[in-house]
Amino acid sequence: MGPPRQRIITTLLLIATLFFSGAPAAAHDQATPGLHPVILLPGYSCSQLDARLTDDYEPPTPACGVRKQGRGWFRLWENYTALQEDPALLPCYQDQLHLVYDHAAGDYRNAPGVETRVVSFGTTRSFRFDDPVQKNACLERLVEALEGAGYKEGSNLFGAPYDFRYAPAAPGVAARSFAGFRSRLTRLIERASEMNGNKPVIIVTHSFGGDYALEFLHQSPLPWRRRYVKHFVVLCAGIGGSPLIMQVVASTMGSPPPPPTLLGTVLSLGNRSFEVIPFFLPSPKVYGDRPLVITRAKNYSAENMPEFLAAVGFSDDEIARYRTRALPLTLNIRAPLVPMTCISGIGVPTIDRLVYSDANFTEKPQVVNGDGDGIVNLENVLALERFIGNDPAQPYFKSVFIPNTTHNGMISDDSALKLVVTEILKASQATS
Known part of the structure; x- marks a missing residue:
């Protein structure tokens, strides 16, 4: 039986403490005994x-x-x-x-x-890039920080890269890529547990990796989750979509793309062919009927997304796939029923609404910013508290906000990394 359910909302100032209290960092070539194994799922575009x-x-x-x-x-x-x-x-x-x-x-x-x-499923090797931009956008620095705290690649530290062009899929939907990923991740978690004295694992995700892991957990039998997953640590969770993607898809009409971000750049490479693009659109469950794209003639919200997609040139076939493949998942945000810690950056201007004059999507929009980490809107993060933290069946939910921390800064800034590793170690040390 798990501990009494706890929901803790804390706002933490950036701290400069040791990775964990009372113990020195271990050498990189030797795993510290007693740690629960960690499985890392990277963010969008961080799998090679x-x-x-x-x-x-x-x-x-x-x-x-x-x-x-x-x-x-x-x-x-x-x-x-x-x-x-x-x-x-x-x-x-x-x-x-x-x-x-x-x-x-x-x-x-x-x-x-x-x-x-x-490339290199089961290891963290594919999180290492020769592109200097990718080094701070992906998990290389978090891997190094975990190694400094006593974790060792291949011993109690593993990676689960995935083909980021594809989206998670609901049960009953044909999705060969996601089905293969689920099978590989299941075997990896079981093997990592067996290698570490049958200890359950800690799943740690960044950004879109959280979407993949959450749907993986939903589709895993509850007895298996309770046996093999000790904790789910989610960094910069984008679950619920982002208004930023509405600007990305509008840019396919010929308008200027959003300010250069890794997300926008990689999505544009897919020229709208990637399955995942509709999955990133704002969820009606999170954003409701609040206007996200504003024009003189018509406003578009998450609830009338098909009309927006038609306005920016999506075909009837593409819109039908949004309805049948993406929408059922974005409406199904629910508790994973394993202990969960959500760590988010706030205090950074983040796209909240877009204003297009005369519904001319070939023009650059006026951007209205809200709060968030520069990619993930604060409204999205708070939705996790509503739909997961408030579920009485969820055994434990903790939400941590780090002020003035960007989406990529969460896994590249020294102070944020120290806090993230501290939370992972707390999860490892927690008693059932």
Whole structure:
């Protein structure tokens, strides 16, 4: 039987304390005994992908096929070094990354002739990038901080990268990519537990990794969750979507894209083909009928999202897939029924509403900011308290707000990292 349910809302000033009280940091090459194993799920675009091209691939330009076709696996995402050396490769990578919808199978898949695989599943090696922007946007610094606190790669520290082009899927929806991920993550968690004296694991996620992990937990049997998952630590949870994505999809009409962010840049690479784009749109359960896009003639909210998608050029088929694949999940925000800590940045201007004159989506909108971490709106974070923290069946829920901390700063700023590792260690030390 778990401890009495607790819901604690705390606002923490940035602190400069040791990773944990009363014990020195362990050497990187030796795991500290007694720690519960940690499984890390990265944010959007922080899993690396390999690809290989078969004879069925039809390149947009001859150079895209001649260089790679029939030559085995190569790094498709993220190939920063290759693009620095030859920017002409960008259209090739865009073409090879895009997805197509197979109506017969009712599922998304790679373009014909493109095969892909996630790099180094089970390890944190794929969280390391040669792109300096990605170093602070992904989990490399958190891995180093956990190693400094006594964790060791492959011993009690593991990674669960995923193909970020695809979205989690509700039960009964054809989703080969997510089904494969669920199977691999289940085996990884069980193996990590067995390697560590049958201790249950701590799942730690950043950003979109929280969406993947939450749906994974929902679809795992409750006895299995109670046996294998000790705690769920969510950093910068984007569960419930963001008005920022409405500007991203509007930019496909020819308007200027949002201010450069890694999220917007990678989504634009998919040219609207990625399954995940509709999944990022604001959830009616979180945002209701509050206007998010304002024009003189009509306002658009999360509740009339199909009308907005039609206005920015989505086809009837694309809108139907939003209704059948994305919307059921964004409406189904509920407690995972395992102990949960949610750590969020606040105090950073974050897109709250967009104003377009005369519904002209080819123009740059006026942006009205609210509070958040620069990507995730505070309203989204507070919804987790309403729908998860207030569920009487949820055994434990704790929400921590770190002032003046950005989405990426949560996993790159020293002070935020210290707090995050402290919370992970508290979860490891907590008694049942």
